[in-house]
Amino acid sequence: MNTPATTTQPRVPVPGGREPLLAVTDLVKHYPITKGLLRRTVASVRAVDGVSFTVGRGETVGLVGESGCGKSTVAKMVTRLVQPTSGSVRFAGTELTGLRARELREFRRRFHIVFQDPYSSLDPRLRIVESVGEPLVAHRIATGAAKRRRVCELMELVGLSPAHIDRYPHQFSGGQAQRIGIARALATGPDLVVCDEAVSSLDVSIQAQVLNLLKKLQRELGLSYLFIAHDLNVVRYLSDRVFVMYLGRIVEVGPAAGIMQRPAHPYTDALIGSVATPTSSGGFRRSRVVARGEVPSPSRPPPGCRFHPRCPEAFDLCRVQQPPAYRLTGDRLSACHLRAGEAEGVRDG
Amino acid sequence: MRNAAPLLAVHDLHVDFDTPAGPVAAVSGVSFEIEPNETVALVGESGSGKSVTALAMMRLLGRGATLRGQITCDGRDITGLTEKQMRSVRGRAMTMIFQDPMSSLDPLYSVGNQLVETVRLHNRMSRARAVERATELLDQVGIADPRGRLRAYPHQLSGGQRQRVMIALALACSPRLLIADEPTTALDVTIEAQILELIRGLQREYRMSLLLVTHDMAVVAEMADRVVVMYAGQVVESGAAEQILRQPQHPYTTALFQCIPTPVTDRSAALTAIPGAVPSPHELPPGCRFHPRCAVAFDRCVTGQVPLFPLDGGARHSRCWLSGDAASGRADRTVVTSASVPGPARRRR
Numbered sequence: 101m102n103t104p105a106t107t108t109q110p111r112v113p114v115p116g117g118r119e120p121l122l123a124v125t126d127l128v129k130h131y132p133i134t135k136g137l138l139r140r141t142v143a144s145v146r147a148v149d150g151v152s153f154t155v156g157r158g159e160t161v162g163l164v165g166e167s168g169c170g171k172s173t174v175a176k177m178v179t180r181l182v183q184p185t186s187g188s189v190r191f192a193g194t195e196l197t198g199l200r201a202r203e204l205r206e207f208r209r210r211f212h213i214v215f216q217d218p219y220s221s222l223d224p225r226l227r228i229v230e231s232v233g234e235p236l237v238a239h240r241i242a243t244g245a246a247k248r249r250r251v252c253e254l255m256e257l258v259g260l261s262p263a264h265i266d267r268y269p270h271q272f273s274g275g276q277a278q279r280i281g282i283a284r285a286l287a288t289g290p291d292l293v294v295c296d297e298a299v300s301s302l303d304v305s306i307q308a309q310v311l312n313l314l315k316k317l318q319r320e321l322g323l324s325y326l327f328i329a330h331d332l333n334v335v336r337y338l339s340d341r342v343f344v345m346y347l348g349r350i351v352e353v354g355p356a357a358g359i360m361q362r363p364a365h366p367y368t369d370a371l372i373g374s375v376a377t378p379t380s381s382g383g384f385r386r387s388r389v390v391a392r393g394e395v396p397s398p399s400r401p402p403p404g405c406r407f408h409p410r411c412p413e414a415f416d417l418c419r420v421q422q423p424p425a426y427r428l429t430g431d432r433l434s435a436c437h438l439r440a441g442e443a444e445g446v447r448d449g
Numbered sequence: 450m451r452n453a454a455p456l457l458a459v460h461d462l463h464v465d466f467d468t469p470a471g472p473v474a475a476v477s478g479v480s481f482e483i484e485p486n487e488t489v490a491l492v493g494e495s496g497s498g499k500s501v502t503a504l505a506m507m508r509l510l511g512r513g514a515t516l517r518g519q520i521t522c523d524g525r526d527i528t529g530l531t532e533k534q535m536r537s538v539r540g541r542a543m544t545m546i547f548q549d550p551m552s553s554l555d556p557l558y559s560v561g562n563q564l565v566e567t568v569r570l571h572n573r574m575s576r577a578r579a580v581e582r583a584t585e586l587l588d589q590v591g592i593a594d595p596r597g598r599l600r601a602y603p604h605q606l607s608g609g610q611r612q613r614v615m616i617a618l619a620l621a622c623s624p625r626l627l628i629a630d631e632p633t634t635a636l637d638v639t640i641e642a643q644i645l646e647l648i649r650g651l652q653r654e655y656r657m658s659l660l661l662v663t664h665d666m667a668v669v670a671e672m673a674d675r676v677v678v679m680y681a682g683q684v685v686e687s688g689a690a691e692q693i694l695r696q697p698q699h700p701y702t703t704a705l706f707q708c709i710p711t712p713v714t715d716r717s718a719a720l721t722a723i724p725g726a727v728p729s730p731h732e733l734p735p736g737c738r739f740h741p742r743c744a745v746a747f748d749r750c751v752t753g754q755v756p757l758f759p760l761d762g763g764a765r766h767s768r769c770w771l772s773g774d775a776a777s778g779r780a781d782r783t784v785v786t787s788a789s790v791p792g793p794a795r796r797r798r
C-alpha cells in the first residue's frame with residue numbers, strides 16, 4: 101500500500117526546512133494551588149519544570165518516566181491542549197505559544213494526539229465514519245461522499261475493513277478501537293503524531309500488532325512520533341532517541357539502543373533494573389530494588405537533584421545543587437553530578 | 450516431589466454468566482492445584498478467564514454466575530458452602546488482593562479503623578490489642594511511622610502505600626493462601642519491584658501459598674514456581690515456571706513470549722504479533738479455541754476439542770495436538786490455510 105495520507109489535501113510548503121519539525125525549549129507548566137475565599141495562590145504543582153527537546157522529520161522520540169513525571173503534560177503542551185506557563189514550542193519553524201486560536205487552527209491539522217484509552221476518545225453515539233471524519237469536516241477538507249471515501253482509505257491504512265465504517269465504537273475490540281483512534285489522528289495528514297501511552301492498556305499480543313502498525317505508517321507516510329510510555333522496552337523498540345523524565349525534568353537523553361545498554365543516570369539505571377530482562381536460560385530476571393521510596397510530590401520537589409532522596413549514589417553536592425545537563429560522548433546528555441568528570445560540556449538552557 | 454496433599458485444588462471448574470444474549474461460558478473446565486508454600490501464576494490476556502477463576506475460588510462471583518466443578522480447600526469442597534460458612538474460609542484459609550486498592554478500601558474510614566475492625570472480626574481480642582496488631586501489620590508491610598499512619602485516610606496515601614495497606618488487611622488473620630489479582634499492574638515499575646519483594650518476603654514469613662493472577666510475564670518469571678496459562682476460558686499449558694519460560698509447548702504461549710519487546714529485540718524488524726483478537730465468549734471457535742490465530746494450525750485443530758496432554762510424566766500439560774503427537778509419535782497432519790478455516794475465524798495476515 102502506498103496511499104499517501106494527503107490525497108485530498110495539498111500540503112503547505114514548510115518554511116525553514118532544515119529546522120527540526122518540533123523544537124521545544126525550556127517548557128514549564130506550573131499549576132497553582134489556591135486556598136481560601138480569595139483563591140490566593142499558596143504554592144504550585146511544578147508538573148513540567150524546564151524541558152527542552154527536538155523531534156526531527158521522520159524521527160521517533162521516546163519520552164519515558166513514571167506517573168507524575170510530567171510526560172503527559174508535555175504531550176498536551178506540544179499539541180496545545182494545555183497552555184504552557186512559559187517556554188517555547190516551535191513547530192516547523194513557527195512559534196506556537198503566542199498564536200491566536202485562528203492562526204493555530206492552520207497548524208492543528210499538522211499534529212495529532214492518540215490517547216491511552218481508545219474508547220474515551222471516540223463518541224459512543226457516533227458511527228466510525230463520523231468520528232474519524234470529524235477532523236476532515238472541522239478543517240473543511242472533505243464532507244459527504246468525499247469524507248466517506250477518505251475514511252475508507254484511512255480504515256484500510258490502519259488494517260481495518262472499510263465495510264465497517266458505519267459501526268459504533270462498542271462493536272470493536274480494544275485493539276481495533278485503538279486502530280480507529282490512529283486513523284482519526286491521521287485523517288488530516290499530520291506531520292507529527294503524539295502517542296500518549298497509546299499501547300499501554302492493550303494486551304501484549306494486540307500491543308505488538310499496534311506497534312507494527314505504527315512502524316509501517318511511519319515508513320509509508322514519513323511521520324514523526326513523540327512516543328510517550330512507561331514501558332522502557334516498548335519505547336526502546338519504537339524510538340530513535342529516548343528522553344527520560346523524572347519529576348518534571350529531563351534527566352537523561354540518548355540513542356534508544358545505547359541508553360538501555362549503558363544508562364548514564366542512576367534513575368535510568370533504576371528504571372532498567374526494575375524492568376525484567378530476558379536471561380540466557382530463556383527466562384526473565386529483574387535486578388534488585390534499586391530506587392528506594394516513592395516519587396516526591398511535584399508541589400514540593402526536593403532541592404538539588406530531584407532524584408537524590410531515592411538515589412543509591414547521592415553525595416553532598418546532589419542535595420544542594422541542581423545538576424546541569426552534561427554532554428557526553430555518543431549524543432548523550434545526563435543531568436547527574438557523577439558525570440561531570442567525563443563531560444564534554446554542558447548544554448545551555 | 451508433589452506428594453503432599455495440595456492446599457487447594459480446583460477441579461473441572463466451569464463458570465457461566467447469564468447475559469441478555471443467553472448464558473456464556475467464561476471458564477470451561479479449569480483444573481489446577483496449589484501446594485503449601487508454593488507460588489502459582491495464573492497467566493493470560495484479557496478475556497482468558499483468569500480473574501473469574503480467582504473470584505470463583507473466593508466465591509465472590511455474585512448472582513448471575515453459575516459455578517460447576519469442585520474447589521477443595523484443605524480437603525473440603527467449598528463450592529457448596531453457604532455465604533455464612535464462606536466467611537470463615539475467606540480471610541483465614543484464603544484471602545485476595547486486587548489491582549486497584551482504592552476500590553477495596555473504604556474512603557470514609559481511617560486505615561487504622563479498617564485494620565482494627567478486620568483484625569477483631571477474625572480474632573477475639575481487645576481493642577487495645579487489636580490496635581497493637583494493626584500497628585505491627587503496617588510495620589510489616591513497610592509503612593513508615595505505622596502508629597501515625599493508622600490515622601490516615603486512603604486518599605492521603607500513594608498508590609504504592611494503599612497496596613501495602615491492602616496487603617496488611619489481607620494478612621490480618623494469617624491466611625494460608627493469598628490470591629493476588631494483578632497486584633502491581635497499576636503501579637510504577639520502581640514501586641512494582643518494591644511490592645513484589647514485599648510479597649515474597651511476607652510469603653516466607655507467613656508460610657503462605659500465593660496464587661498470582663497476572664498478564665505480565667516479567668512478574669511471572671520473578672515470582673512463580675509453577676505457571677498455568679489460560680486462553681479463552683481454558684488452561685492451554687501448565688508446568689514448572691522455569692520450563693515454560695525456557696521452552697513453551699503450546700503455540701499460544703510461544704507466540705505470547707515472542708510478541709513482548711525486550712532490550713535485545715531487533716528494532717528494525719517487525720514484532721511477531723498474534724493476528725486477530727481473543728474470541729468473544731459468545732462466539733468461541735470450534736475445535737482448538739486458539740486455532741484461528743495459530744500459525745501452525747492444521748486439519749484436526751479446526752474440528753474436535755483438544756484434550757490437555759500430559760507431558761514429562763505428568764509434570765506439565767499442553768492443550769495442543771502437536772504436543773500430543775510428539776508424545777505418541779503420530780504425524781498425520783494437513784496444514785490448513787486461512788481460506789479453509791470455517792466459522793468466525795478472523796482475517797489472518
